Amino acid sequence: MPPAVEYIDLAAARAVRVLGRGAMGTVFLVASAADGDSVASQTYALKVFDKRSVAAASASEALRRARWEVTVLETLASSASQAHGGHLPTLLGQAETGELMAWALPYCAGGDLNELRHAMPDRVFSPDAARFYVAEIVSALGDLHAAGIAYRDLKPENVLLRDDGHVTLTDFDLSRLLLPPPKSPSSSTSSSTSSPPPPRRRSRSQLRRILGRSESATTMTSSSSSSSGDDAHNLAWFLNRSENEKLKKAKSARVTPVSKKKKSFCSSPAASGGEKSFSFVGTEEYVAPEVVRGEGHEFAVDWWALGVLVYEMAYGRTPFRGAHRRETFRNVLLREPEFTADSRRRWPELVDLITRLLEKDPARRLGFAGGADEVRSHPFFAGVAWDLIGEVSRPPYIPPPADDDIVAGERFSVVEYFDKLHESPAAAPPPETEEEMTEFLPEF
Numbered sequence: 236m237p238p239a240v241e242y243i244d245l246a247a248a249r250a251v252r253v254l255g256r257g258a259m260g261t262v263f264l265v266a267s268a269a270d271g272d273s274v275a276s277q278t279y280a281l282k283v284f285d286k287r288s289v290a291a292a293s294a295s296e297a298l299r300r301a302r303w304e305v306t307v308l309e310t311l312a313s314s315a316s317q318a319h320g321g322h323l324p325t326l327l328g329q330a331e332t333g334e335l336m337a338w339a340l341p342y343c344a345g346g347d348l349n350e351l352r353h354a355m356p357d358r359v360f361s362p363d364a365a366r367f368y369v370a371e372i373v374s375a376l377g378d379l380h381a382a383g384i385a386y387r388d389l390k391p392e393n394v395l396l397r398d399d400g401h402v403t404l405t406d407f408d409l410s411r412l413l414l415p416p417p418k419s420p421s422s423s424t425s426s427s428t429s430s431p432p433p434p435r436r437r438s439r440s441q442l443r444r445i446l447g448r449s450e451s452a453t454t455m456t457s458s459s460s461s462s463s464g465d466d467a468h469n470l471a472w473f474l475n476r477s478e479n480e481k482l483k484k485a486k487s488a489r490v491t492p493v494s495k496k497k498k499s500f501c502s503s504p505a506a507s508g509g510e511k512s513f514s515f516v517g518t519e520e521y522v523a524p525e526v527v528r529g530e531g532h533e534f535a536v537d538w539w540a541l542g543v544l545v546y547e548m549a550y551g552r553t554p555f556r557g558a559h560r561r562e563t564f565r566n567v568l569l570r571e572p573e574f575t576a577d578s579r580r581r582w583p584e585l586v587d588l589i590t591r592l593l594e595k596d597p598a599r600r601l602g603f604a605g606g607a608d609e610v611r612s613h614p615f616f617a618g619v620a621w622d623l624i625g626e627v628s629r630p631p632y633i634p635p636p637a638d639d640d641i642v643a644g645e646r647f648s649v650v651e652y653f654d655k656l657h658e659s660p661a662a663a664p665p666p667e668t669e670e671e672m673t674e675f676l677p678e679f
């Protein structure tokens with residue numbers, strides 16, 4: 236792990252390229268010339284929120300959200316819970332000026348799990364490859380939950396691959412601090428659990444408003460329903476990253492209707508200390524039924540999202556996706572995931588894992604009672620050396636060594652990049668309108 240640093244001199248930060256853009260900002264690959272031990276001599280990802288990029292009415296909320304992400308990363312840094320292999324990012328440093336807020340994270344050279352899936356034959360992972368990645372994600376979620384953080388945005392695009400091929404979760408602006416789950420003495424099954432407190436359901440009209448809020452479909456490119464062949468390890472063409480960029484799926488639509496106007500059905504306890512959150516956030520294909528229903532939710536939403544993710548890894552599509560949001564949510568509430576007869580016969584443990592994670596009643600869901608330990612003890616993971624995961628297990632795919640750009644490519648100033656955007660407004664992305672921003676704002 237690179238050493239933690241506390242301060243980044245933004246004026247000196249030189250970027251090799253833009254790694255990605257999201258609702259919260261632009262992520263740069265920074266690889267400045269070596270000048271000692273400072274962060275400026277390292278290669279790292281710098282996430283930058285431009286305070287000028289949002290409409291004034293939304294600026295304070297957006298800034299609060301950026302700060303929240305840094306707070307979560309700081310919480311992780313001070314948490315002793317990363318016991319199973321360090322699959323959560325290390326906050327390397329941060330900086331803030333009048334215009335920009337920035338924080339540095341280790342650079343993940345291997346892209347994300349969604350890109351990698353698209354590089355697979357039939358766009359699905361073999362059960363062995365899936366087991367490797369899912370085991371590391373379970374470890375990451377276990378560490379997060381132990382730190383009292385519900386992730387609430389698990390999806391393949393947020394699972395990044397480090398240069399050693401192991402995974403790191405990213406994007407914590409929708410995360411929520413809750414009371415950590417009590418330690419379970421054993422990995423008991425969910426059937427022995429008590430029921431959760433009485434749910435606070437949405438009224439029928441509130442539910443109708445949510446279901447009817449948008450008819451736009453998410454963008455998914457893969458529709459294969461066959462399971463992986465044994466050649467899923469053939470990743471040769473994935474090494475051609477520029478080719479792979481063309482296949483990158485558009486980010487799944489996020490669901491965060493939390494504008495002030497809509498708070499009537501987003502009432503929540505305080506940001507920390509509450510055992511449940513009532514806000515309505517996530518990405519629609521991964522959102523758990525209790526979130527759609529407006530019941531209080533907690534760590535179990537992450538185990539639901541894991542079930543969706545495992546299904547997608549195995550089948551090349553998410554299990555509940557409808558033609559539009561209303562249909563997706565209806566499917567989440569009412570439909571059971573479909574499995575091919577072939578996969579039931581060949582990989583019964585995988586099918587059982589998905590079925591138990593996609594249990595609609597959170598109190599009966601795998602992981603609800605016994606947390607990550609309960610998930611780890613599922614037969615699908617038989618043989619996984621949990622204590623050594625991240626150290627000795629061999630990733631199915633190792634990204635190529637640092638590209639030439641990092642070693643000798645041109646650099647540009649991060650500060651000037653944003654200044655230029657605002658000098659020539661035509662080149663700048665339009666500021667978010669208040670309505671657009673309401674899609675992104677987490678409730679605090």
Ligand SMILES: Nc1ncnc2c1ncn2[C@@H]1O[C@H](COP(=O)(O)OP(=O)(O)OP(=O)(O)O)[C@@H](O)[C@H]1O
Binds near residue numbers: 258343405406407
């Ligand atoms: N540490 C990293 N290493 C390499 N690439 C990264 C890293 N962090 C982020 N990226 C790239 O930048 C993109 C945007 O990052 P991220 O998802 O954190 O931003 P965001 O603004 O929070 O996005 P969202 O719209 O999902 O909230 C990612 O999809 C990924 O491609």
